[in-house]
Amino acid sequence: MRVTIHQPEHLPWLGLLAKVAACDLWIVLDSVPYRKNYVQNRNLVLLNGRPTWLTVPVSAPLGTPIHEVRIYEVPHWRRRYRGRLTQALADTPGAKRIGPVLELLDATPVGGRLADLNLGLAGWLLGQFGVTVPRVRASALRVPGTRSERLVNLCREVGADEYLSGPGGREYLDPAAFAEQGISLKFFDFDHPAYDQGDASFVPRLSAVDAWARLEPPELPPLLSHYRLSP
Known part of the structure; x- marks a missing residue:
């Protein structure tokens, strides 16, 4: 069984959807500290x-695990977001089909x-791209360890x-830790496909809601096939 372990991004980009689609299970890494100014509470x-x-405004003192981070009700933030x-x-x-996101x-x-x-939101987006991979939260598994040790324990x-x-795992993962437990380690590189964004020059790495809104449903799943796997 192939798994990926990734934090719960807000309105994730195509690369995360593609990585999940290439696996049998997504372990949602919500047990690590919240990272400020990243894509956990925002996206483009x-x-x-x-x-x-x-x-999305949040209240997250330093070191707060992602699964404990609360939305901070700044006045009118939902209206501004909508x-x-x-x-x-x-x-x-997609302008007339955005209702489920707002709901x-x-x-x-x-x-x-x-x-x-x-x-x-991630579940809704994955469904729009035809992805039905199950997920489980790391916070529910309660395994110990840090970095490679944590990931190996989650896989086990x-x-x-x-x-x-x-x-990015090439920079910090310990391949030997995976090999010792009989777990094959592979790396996922996403080659971002271009699609029609109107008159502007193509802008990659936006939330996948951009592609969803601009393309017809049959055009979405092929966008997730633009990747390479390597040892």
Whole structure:
């Protein structure tokens, strides 16, 4: 069984969807500390031809595990978020189909958990791209360890024999730790495909909601096949 272990990004980009789609299980790494100014509470959309952040305000003291991070109810943040997203997609075919995203946002309770919102949005996006890979939260598995040790223990806990890492893992993972437990370690490199974004020059690494809004449903799954695996 091949697994990937990745934090719950907010409105994730195509690369994360593709990595999950290439696996049999997604272990949601929500047990590590929240990372400020990353993509855990925000992501990029194309607004007036420019990459623009969609941001969920949070309350996260230093060291707070991701699964404990709460949404901070800054006045009118939901209205601003809805307005910016709606404006970003206004001239796309998906403009009239954005209701489920707004419903997930509205259904998130005041002071709710960021990870719950992120996984709701990720699950919806994965479904739009035809991906049905199951997931489990690392916080529910409660395995010990740090870095490679933690990842190896998570793989063992779910019975995985292959771990698919992002390219950044080449810098810090210990291949021997995986080999000692009979777990094959592979790296996933995503070659971002270009698609029609209108008159502007193509901007990669936006939230996958951009591609979803601009393309027809049959055009979405092939976008996730642009990757390479290597030892």
